[in-house]
Amino acid sequence: QVQLVESGGGLVQAEGSLRLSCAASGRTFSNYNMGWFRQAPGKEREFVAAIRWTGGTLYADSVKGRFTISRDNAKNTVSLQMSTLKPEDTAVYYCAAGRVLVLNNQKDYDYWGQGTQVTVSS
Numbered sequence: 001q002v003q004l005v006e007s008g009g010g011l012v013q014a015e016g017s018l019r020l021s022c023a024a025s026g027r028t029f030s031n032y033n034m035g036w037f038r039q040a041p042g043k044e045r046e047f048v049a050a051i052r053w054t055g056g057t058l059y060a061d062s063v064k065g066r067f068t069i070s071r072d073n074a075k076n077t078v079s080l081q082m083s084t085l086k087p088e089d090t091a092v093y094y095c096a097a098g099r100v101l102v103l104n105n106q107k108d109y110d111y112w113g114q115g116t117q118v119t120v121s122s
Helices: none
Strands: 003-007 010-013 018-025 033-039 046-051 057-059 067-072 077-082 091-098 116-121
Touching: 003 091, 018 033, 018 091, 018 116, 033 067, 033 077, 046 067, 046 077, 057 067
Parallel strands: 010 116
Antiparallel strands: 003 018, 018 077, 033 046, 033 091, 046 057, 067 077, 091 116
């Protein structure tokens, strides 16, 4: 079993930057694919970014070029560097882990964090 805890959320102005982190524990981390998803009020949870245990990445079109996902297997963490933030990025951001091949399919993820709120003001 894997436990995930997100941190780094908060309030930021449009065009600003914010870095989210996800700390994993419970079992070996390096062999898991890691993803970030987000959910705005009244909307379905959507894919944001993911990184395979081998290092390959995938981004939603809405964040491509602005967000960067990375992982540090030695520290059992995955991060999401968010730049040029927009009010549309406001949501609860969730970290997820799983041994999946389709990285943007949230149904394939086995473990989820509690979420961290990101609010972008205009």
